[in-house]
Amino acid sequence: MKTEIVLKNNIREIPRMEEFVNQAGTAAGVAPERIDMLVLAVEEAMTNVINYAYGDREGEIILTAERQGNALVFEIKDQGKAFDPTQVEEPDVSLPAAEREPGGLGLFIIRKLMDGVHYRREQDTNVLTLTKQIE
């Protein structure tokens, strides 16, 4: 079963996303103590869209969740400017505080938490697919 939620590009929508991912994770049989890690990965992806995709314009973010075999697959779609977040340079997390920059951590976290991270541009839509194998 595929579920979907339509969100605005506003940080006030984050709690609605959290509830959606919680339900999708529970329905797919993800261990309760691991669900927050799914929420975290999707939050990082959504935050990127909120911060960069639409500039100051209001726009929509379509989030879907689907169980595919032994995997739970999330898709995050927006119609903002074309942007491939998988091309963002990874931060060096071994550096001391003074040398660390705040950027780039979101995608780093997504890569650590998910088994697959793929981007594609479909006509005027950015599609980011996050895949998590379920034990």
Add this chain to the structure above:
Amino acid sequence: MLKVTLTNNETETIVALEGRMDTAAAPEFEQALAPVWEMEQPRIMLDCQKLEYISSSGLRIFLKLKKFTDSKGGQVALNALQPTVKEVFDMTGFSKMFPIK
């Protein structure tokens, strides 16, 4: 939902964090730290025992706080971390930046 409480004792300022520090809540944390940003020599204890969740938006403010206290010759430490938050700190190298007391 995030609750931030600042308490001063004789030696340090205790910042107690309770709940979820997601992207929606992180600005509240930054604003609640307003008195800290004015300190000459900040000595901060972040009480994270009841912090259940953190994303990169919250980490950003932790990093800002660490850089600020270092630049002032002050210090910032943590007490215990919940497992979910500890995992995020370990993964991102933040565990090494914040001594756990």
